Amino acid sequence: MSFVQLLFTKEGLALWLILLASAVALVVFIERFLHCHRAQINSTEFLNGVRNVLRRKNVVEAIAICDATPGPVARLVKTAILNRDHGRERIREAIEEAGLIEVPQLEQKLNLLATIAQLAPLLGLFGTVLGLMEVFHQMQGKGLSAHVGDLADGVKTALIYSAAGLAVAIPVHAGYNYLVSRVNAIVLDMERAATEIANIVTDTDVPPAP
Numbered sequence: 708m709s710f711v712q713l714l715f716t717k718e719g720l721a722l723w724l725i726l727l728a729s730a731v732a733l734v735v736f737i738e739r740f741l742h743c744h745r746a747q748i749n750s751t752e753f754l755n756g757v758r759n760v761l762r763r764k765n766v767v768e769a770i771a772i773c774d775a776t777p778g779p780v781a782r783l784v785k786t787a788i789l790n791r792d793h794g795r796e797r798i799r800e801a802i803e804e805a806g807l808i809e810v811p812q813l814e815q816k817l818n819l820l821a822t823i824a825q826l827a828p829l830l831g832l833f834g835t836v837l838g839l840m841e842v843f844h845q846m847q848g849k850g851l852s853a854h855v856g857d858l859a860d861g862v863k864t865a866l867i868y869s870a871a872g873l874a875v876a877i878p879v880h881a882g883y884n885y886l887v888s889r890v891n892a893i894v895l896d897m898e899r900a901a902t903e904i905a906n907i908v909t910d911t912d913v914p915p916a917p
Contacts, residue, residue: 721834743889746778779809787904824880831872838865
């Protein structure tokens with residue numbers, strides 16, 4: 708029995724669940740990939756531009772640059788600029804508070820991918836067990852008239868479930884690890900930018916907020 712034929716049998720429920728899990732994982736991966744792509748910027752170039760503007764004491768333009776730049780790094784820098792006249796300690800606290808909001812947004816839905824990567828092979832194993840139970844039930848019914856070819860075909864059909872589960876789990880797990888590495892890179896950029904902007908706004912003669 709082929710994969711497609713198995714989908715339309717009463718034993719095909721596990722395969723439909725695996726396909727559903729793969730579709731959800733694909734949608735989540737694409738959405739998170741695009742989110743990370745928008746969030747990751749050239750933080751060095753961005754900070755150099757903000758520094759040059761602040762040296763000219765043009766706070767409004769610096770904030771406009773932050774507003775026009777997507778991603779958490781720009782929002783952390785804007786937070787530091789808005790708190791520039793509250794002292795270094797308060798600036799760091801404001802940046803940390805903003806980071807506590809930004810990081811969970813970056814990690815959003817990653818747990819769902821990890822869960823699918825773990826569940827997909829289990830669903831495949833579940834389907835395999837059900838398939839083998841059906842095989843042995845049929846063999847028991849045939850008794851001595853059972854042919855080894857029937858057993859081989861049934862086992863092959865049952866193993867399709869395990870193969871389907873692994874076929875979903877492997878790329879989903881790889882995609883999860885890739886997204887985690889992207890998030891970690893963005894968080895590292897945020898930490899570097901937070902330290903640098905705190906030094907910039909405290910060491911540069913920036914006009915206080917009106």
